[in-house]
Amino acid sequence: MRMTNLFVQTLREYPSDAEVISHKLLVRAGYIRKLTNGIYNYLPLMQRVLRKIENIVREEMDLAGAQELLMPFVQPAELWQESGRWDVYGKELMRLKDRHSREMCLGPTHEEVITSIGREGIRSYKQLPVNLYQIQSKFRDEIRPRFGLLRGREFIMKDAYSFDADEKGLDKSYEIMAKAYSRIFERCGLETKMVQSDSGAIGGSVSHEFMVLVNEDSESNAGENDVFYCPKCGYSANSNHAISILPEAQTDGKYLEPEIINTPNTHSIEELSEFLNIPASVICKCLIYVVDGKYVAALIRGDRTVEETKLMNVFAGNDIRIARNDEIEEIMQNSGFNATIGFIGPKGLKNVEIVADKTVKDLKNFVIGCNQTDKHLTGANWGIDVELPEKIADIRLVEENDKCPECSHPLKVTKGIEVGNIFKLGTKYSKAMNATFTDKDGQEKPFIMGCYGIGISRTAAAAVEKHHDEFGIKWPLSIAPYTVIIVPVSDRDEEQMNLAEKIYNELLKHKVEVILDDREERAGVKLKDADLIGIPYRITIGKTIKDNLIEFKTRSTNETILISPEEAIQKIISL
Numbered sequence: 001m002r003m004t005n006l007f008v009q010t011l012r013e014y015p016s017d018a019e020v021i022s023h024k025l026l027v028r029a030g031y032i033r034k035l036t037n038g039i040y041n042y043l044p045l046m047q048r049v050l051r052k053i054e055n056i057v058r059e060e061m062d063l064a065g066a067q068e069l070l071m072p073f074v075q076p077a078e079l080w081q082e083s084g085r086w087d088v089y090g091k092e093l094m095r096l097k098d099r100h101s102r103e104m105c106l107g108p109t110h111e112e113v114i115t116s117i118g119r120e121g122i123r124s125y126k127q128l129p130v131n132l133y134q135i136q137s138k139f140r141d142e143i144r145p146r147f148g149l150l151r152g153r154e155f156i157m158k159d160a161y162s163f164d165a166d167e168k169g170l171d172k173s174y175e176i177m178a179k180a181y182s183r184i185f186e187r188c189g190l191e192t193k194m195v196q197s198d199s200g201a202i203g204g205s206v207s208h209e210f211m212v213l214v215n216e217d218s219e220s221n222a223g224e225n226d227v228f229y230c231p232k233c234g235y236s237a238n239s240n241h242a243i244s245i246l247p248e249a250q251t252d253g254k255y256l257e258p259e260i261i262n263t264p265n266t267h268s269i270e271e272l273s274e275f276l277n278i279p280a281s282v283i284c285k286c287l288i289y290v291v292d293g294k295y296v297a298a299l300i301r302g303d304r305t306v307e308e309t310k311l312m313n314v315f316a317g318n319d320i321r322i323a324r325n326d327e328i329e330e331i332m333q334n335s336g337f338n339a340t341i342g343f344i345g346p347k348g349l350k351n352v353e354i355v356a357d358k359t360v361k362d363l364k365n366f367v368i369g370c371n372q373t374d375k376h377l378t379g380a381n382w383g384i385d386v387e388l389p390e391k392i393a394d395i396r397l398v399e400e401n402d403k404c405p406e407c408s409h410p411l412k413v414t415k416g417i418e419v420g421n422i423f424k425l426g427t428k429y430s431k432a433m434n435a436t437f438t439d440k441d442g443q444e445k446p447f448i449m450g451c452y453g454i455g456i457s458r459t460a461a462a463a464v465e466k467h468h469d470e471f472g473i474k475w476p477l478s479i480a481p482y483t484v485i486i487v488p489v490s491d492r493d494e495e496q497m498n499l500a501e502k503i504y505n506e507l508l509k510h511k512v513e514v515i516l517d518d519r520e521e522r523a524g525v526k527l528k529d530a531d532l533i534g535i536p537y538r539i540t541i542g543k544t545i546k547d548n549l550i551e552f553k554t555r556s557t558n559e560t561i562l563i564s565p566e567e568a569i570q571k572i573i574s575l
């Protein structure tokens, strides 16, 4: 490709709306252009990168025995009604009506469609196992699209779905995918950690995420997930799923008798613990949430934080948020109280489901809200002063240095970008949608399913987060849009231009993906663009050609050497 023909416009400045480096660089280097919020054009250079990633994914999926198909982007509501997700999938699901007023949606994921395919196409256990995958655009009307390709509304995903006759089969399919995923990301030049995770809106019981860890990388603040891991035994989990050994209960023995005392203006745990001069760990916090439209009170030890996904899962919910002031007023009114935030307690709440975190169970002589403004109950004990809720669950966010659930070693935390996710779905969709096969014993049984996603466009952006410097992108060779760029220093120097053409043609002959920067531009501009765009190798042709030497630069290390043109060609071909 000649640079004069290549459709690329590099920019001098980073886009003003970009917060993370991959977004900044992909726009500035001419890979993507925003069409509208969370929706991007993938320009020719980007398309080449995406194709490279897709082809790695295809090769590994095919090797793992999966078969590619392509399902529609637009899906009918009926399928989603069958699975039960039409009413519970939140606003991320983009719903629309066709000209006959039939309800449709843009596919955010394809469990429903694939289940209907399995239902029609698989009759007998003899056809199992099957793993079908596609590479397709997805649309999720994300509440906060940001970070460029890392969190778009429209994005490209590889999604695969396995059908098995039994749990053992699913375990095997799952393991095959886990291995394929590790290889895929490794081949894309990305080190990943496979961590336990929550199953979210997809459903099912077991799931793992593949995380690109970005914490060590102070330049990257793109990691939207907290990953807790044990440096000793290898336990690792997303914060929405991580557990740790229960912190020991503490009592400071200060308030031994139950008494309602004045605690004016103590709206927060900090204010209350300061006012009473007690540690936060002897306070029982009571927080009001709204889960799928219903009120929930969550009790947790004062020094600990509620993990909202865990809390939501206690109620098998799909949506959770902290209650607004007016909602708390409503609860107070319904329950015959008029306390304000900071003074709420579980006793006497009407129409509110109560759940206690495991940390509060062992509290003794603790302090808790009693639904009277500016007052708290001190010296409280379960069963005497307040009933211990029936529902007790782990709804606690793990903290760094909590003890590993498997080996008690202190846990560490790091930030991660989720590039892939694998789920054991079991019979969630096959049962709901009546997708069955005839088993060996002649019985009709629902398929045991799994699903496996990779964010193709997010993976490309994650690669930029990991591989860049102040001058631009440093693509891993395997996913770079081109392998090498030839830069003659002076376009007016005939000798330089002739040699450039010669090397260019020689490389083309060997099917090397090569750019010849044949622009009438200053050398500085050309060299800067080459670094910005991030082509792994650069051949610079300048004055040293008198000695039959060119400059050979490796972008990943920024190392340059002087070698002969023949040697340079040989080096590139041997890659």
Ligand code: ATP
Pocket: 109, 140, 142, 149, 150, 151, 152, 153, 154, 155, 156, 157, 200, 202, 418, 419, 420, 421, 453, 454, 455, 456, 457, 458, 459
């Ligand atoms: P997230 O938690 O980041 O919102 P998710 O868990 O909802 O993602 P999955 O349903 O697991 O996403 O989708 C499979 C893969 O698709 C993810 O692992 C991720 O790589 C990619 N992906 C999901 N949402 C987006 C998005 N908004 N933009 C780009 N890629 C995405």
Ligand code: MG
Pocket: 209, 418, 420, 421
């Ligand atoms: Mg996921």
